[in-house]
Amino acid sequence: MSEIQRRDPRKEWIARNRLHPQHLEVLAELGQGAASEWMGPSGLVRKNPHAVGFTGPHGIKRIDRSGVQQGAGGGVGSATTGAERKPLVEIDEPAFLVAVVPDMTGGRLSGHDRDLLGLARQLADADPRAPGAVLAVVFGAHKEEGFADAGIDRLVQLEAPELEGYAPEARLGALVAVEEAWAPRHWLVPDSKLGGADLGRRLAARLGERPATGVWQLEADAEARGEDGSGWRCTARGAAGTLDIQRPLPRVALALAECAEPVSETRHAAERLTLPQALPAQLSRIEDLGQVAVDPAGVALSEAEFILSAGNGVRDWDGFHRAARVLGATEGASRVAVDDGFMPRDRQVGATGTWVTARVYVAVGISGAIQHLQGIQPCEKVVAINMDPGCDMIKRADLAVIGDSAQVLEALVALVERQREEKRHAA
Numbered sequence: 001m002s003e004i005q006r007r008d009p010r011k012e013w014i015a016r017n018r019l020h021p022q023h024l025e026v027l028a029e030l031g032q033g034a035a036s037e038w039m040g041p042s043g044l045v046r047k048n049p050h051a052v053g054f055t056g057p058h059g060i061k062r063i064d065r066s067g068v069q070q071g072a073g074g075g076v077g078s079a080t081t082g083a084e085r086k087p088l089v090e091i092d093e094p095a096f097l098v099a100v101v102p103d104m105t106g107g108r109l110s111g112h113d114r115d116l117l118g119l120a121r122q123l124a125d126a127d128p129r130a131p132g133a134v135l136a137v138v139f140g141a142h143k144e145e146g147f148a149d150a151g152i153d154r155l156v157q158l159e160a161p162e163l164e165g166y167a168p169e170a171r172l173g174a175l176v177a178v179e180e181a182w183a184p185r186h187w188l189v190p191d192s193k194l195g196g197a198d199l200g201r202r203l204a205a206r207l208g209e210r211p212a213t214g215v216w217q218l219e220a221d222a223e224a225r226g227e228d229g230s231g232w233r234c235t236a237r238g239a240a241g242t243l244d245i246q247r248p249l250p251r252v253a254l255a256l257a258e259c260a261e262p263v264s265e266t267r268h269a270a271e272r273l274t275l276p277q278a279l280p281a282q283l284s285r286i287e288d289l290g291q292v293a294v295d296p297a298g299v300a301l302s303e304a305e306f307i308l309s310a311g312n313g314v315r316d317w318d319g320f321h322r323a324a325r326v327l328g329a330t331e332g333a334s335r336v337a338v339d340d341g342f343m344p345r346d347r348q349v350g351a352t353g354t355w356v357t358a359r360v361y362v363a364v365g366i367s368g369a370i371q372h373l374q375g376i377q378p379c380e381k382v383v384a385i386n387m388d389p390g391c392d393m394i395k396r397a398d399l400a401v402i403g404d405s406a407q408v409l410e411a412l413v414a415l416v417e418r419q420r421e422e423k424r425h426a427a
Contacts, residue, residue: 086267091153094133098123099184100152101175102136103194106359107143109150111380112190114262116255117151120188121263122218123232124153132185134268137178139163139171147270151263156273165288166195172202173280179207181276191215191254204252211252212236216259218249296330301347301354304330309349312336313365313386316406320364323409326416332356334366350375365405368393385409 014026098120102113109117117134124132133153140159147155156178162170178184189200191213204211214237221233232249237256301307308324309332310317324331333343335352349356350372361379366372368384368391376382376396384397385405394400401408 086149086265088267088269089153090269091131091133094124094153095127095130096124096132096185097135097154097182098132098186098188099135099137099178099182100188101190101196101199102138103190103192103196104138104142104144105194107141109144109146110359111262111378112192112257114150115257115259116188116190118260118262119215119218119255120186121151122260123186126220126232135178135182135184135273137175139174148267149263151266151268152270153268154273155270156275158275158279160279165290166286167288168195168199168202169286171199172206175199175203176206177275177277177279185251186249187252189252189254191256197254200252200254207252209250209252211254212247212250213254214238214241215253215255218260296324296328299330301330301332301349301356304332304356305359306330307332307349307356307358307360308362308364309333309366310337310343310364311366312340313367314342314405316409317342319406319409319413323413326413329362330358332361334369334372363393363397364409366393367391368396 011026011029014020014022017023020026100113100116100120102109102116104110104113117136120134124134126132134151135154135156136147136152138155138157140163142157158174160170160174163174175187179187187200187203187207189203190196191200197213200211201213212234215234216237217235219233219235221231233246234249234253236245236247237243238245296304296306306327306329308320308327308329310320311334314320314337321331323329331343331347332349332354333347335348335350337343338345338348338353346354348354350369351374352371353375355375355378357378358376359380360383361376361381362383362385363376364385366384366386367388370392373392373396381399382393382397383399383401384391384393385401385403385408386394387402387404388394389400389402394402
């Protein structure tokens with residue numbers, strides 16, 4: 001029998017045709033779906049760009065940013081989740097601790113918090129011979145389930161009535177108790193207006209440290225000897241963001257967003273710790289009177305956390321405004337909707353309008369021009385409602401709803417009102 005390898009043009013055609021029902025099966029047979037990279041005959045690592053991601057129901061290639069990576073790694077059609085494929089890192093006896101106090105806005109780790117944890121991992125993993133551990137200090141109840149994937153080795157959750165709401169003095173006392181119990185080598189706090197900037201400065205004053213604020217970069221430097229003897233130099237923003245200041249990394253550092261890459265390739269133990277002693281009683285001079293209701297329509301787009309934005313695909317504007325009121329969202333719009341006179345100019349979102357940093361951005365009938373996509377780039381979660389499954393906004397969205405925007409918003413409003421009515425009856 002001849003050993004000559006013969007080509008099968010039909011299978012090669014199926015491998016190129018993502019809409020063919022046997023596409024994934026043929027890819028696996030040809031070996032194109034089993035591995036994304038391999039060693040070539042000349043010693044160079046070869047990569048198969050088609051092996052990363054998966055093909056959606058409309059034949060569009062998708063890349064799962066959550067880490068699951070369907071169809072890549074573990075074979076085509078593998079049910080193994082991204083979290084299960086990540087190697088588990090356990091540090092039983094750390095040489096030191098790096099304490100992080102995340103903002104935990106809304107009870108979950110924000111993008112800023114995850115960047116800060118990535119920075120902490122740089123400090124903890126610098127010396128593999130004596131690795132450190134990342135200790136996260138969380139106040140009150142939370143909804144976060146991804147502490148292990150965020151790079152946390154130890155977790156301290158402090159719950160007490162006096163720590164709820166705006167209680168900087170009580171929280172400062174709790175952090176001092178953590179300092180006395182474990183003496184972390186470094187304290188990292190987000191330099192944010194959500195409470196981290198104020199709490200970090202209070203902590204530095206209580207510990208007698210000169211903190212570094214506005215930190216956006218760390219670099220190892222043998223000549224930079226920190227107070228703990230480690231060679232780290234930090235770069236911080238100064239002079240209203242116009243000047244970079246370099247100095248040895250102190251014990252307390254307040255870091256900006258995007259100060260480091262968040263942890264994405266490893267899982268950590270996130271072992272629960274408890275304080276060896278009860279929290280000290282704090283004489284608080286500040287009384288939290290609770291949150292003040294704010295009209296979402298009066299919130300500036302640059303400060304809004306939940307935005308319902310309309311585009312050229314919206315036909316029922318009364319229904320759109322009603323949905324924004326019921327959902328408690330701040331209204332935004334694309335440039336087309338503003339130019340057509342449906343929305344005021346100060347509601348325009350995008351590079352030619354306002355750059356937004358919302359936690360949730362709902363794009364209703366917006367196709368996704370490049371200027372608009374640039375303006376919503378910092379948003380954490382993007383939901384798209386559109387009739388066109390191939391538009392750029394659908395590709396950018398974390399969740400896409402294909403359908404008529406008026407019907408989708410009407411159903412959403414009815415669902416929210418029904419749930420609120422059930423809660424009122426239950427109360």
